[in-house]
Amino acid sequence: MNIYSFLSIGYDLLDKIWLSPGGNDPRRVIENLIPDEKVRILDLCCGTFTNGLSIARKNKNSLVVGLDRSEAMLREGRKKVRKEGLNNVKLLCRDATDTKLREGSFDYIIIGLVLHECDPALRERLLKEAHRLIKSNGHLIILEWEKQEKICRKIKYAPLYITEVMCTPKYFKDFYTADKNKLFSKYGFETEHCISCNYTVVMCLNKSED
Template structure:
């Protein structure tokens, strides 16, 4: 399966996985993300937006926010665009862009969101994404990172086993990272961690380490 075909497969499967693991609104990471945004007008960047689910949820819940979703995959963006046409949300824009080389000026965004991405990519690429996130984030802005978290409940560990088996090599090592130290090396300070279904939402601010 080539790279384009793989993205097309991922685009079809993306929302199915979303409905399987994050279907309960009260304990969904998406609800947690929206809860930490506040009500003030914001410029939000959803890096690697995929099929746009996070971007659309934020835009719908925070109508005074300007949301931009970017992705390098044309297949993902095509599906996102179809969803956007149905949703009829006016405060979100989709752009074809490489997250490792953002075409935005410094300190443009109040919030940058990276959801279920870092564990999928190489450490080098993750560093580039976080470096770009830091560059385009305002001094007082927030980086919000959503990542998988192994459930404590034995019942929930059964469906999570499928996640572990389908993720790339190094996934279990990533699950055990000390996240405070991980993000500190890229110039971020952990402010808050919210534990959700099969996942955690980490809210970070820029520090002076870099």
């Protein structure tokens, strides 16, 4: 049992309080990065499947696979998929560092709000697995917390910042302030562009040629 067994029920409040109201909602930004074509998308560490759900709803030609090791988080995701009657979705309960999925089988992989809570070794294993699974001309989409500059934003973000620092004291601050372009290039990804969103940034990266 891990922390997400408890957080699963209220997890989607994160979107209601911080990510959706006004401004740039990162979930909409991610959804708009995916073309309306027959593409295969992997929402890696999908949690309650918020990223994958809106893509599957908008792009019925796509296949969206959600993968997470927390059955409790996936249960919330499954409820949402069932409610919308989507049949272009597969949800898998597996470890993201050893997915057993076929090499080069995805056009897009999304890793949302995960890397900041990983120790460097886990982060490396996740990014290596993502690199293995993405097609040679495929894309990695990263959603992560962005350093807040405006005072009103700092105040509203404070409860999340404190929680993250308390839960992952060793890694969060390092990742939060790290040069992300440099970090991802180490694992074979080139930053194409970054979009600033509510409290977060969406990064679109290309798999670089080996």
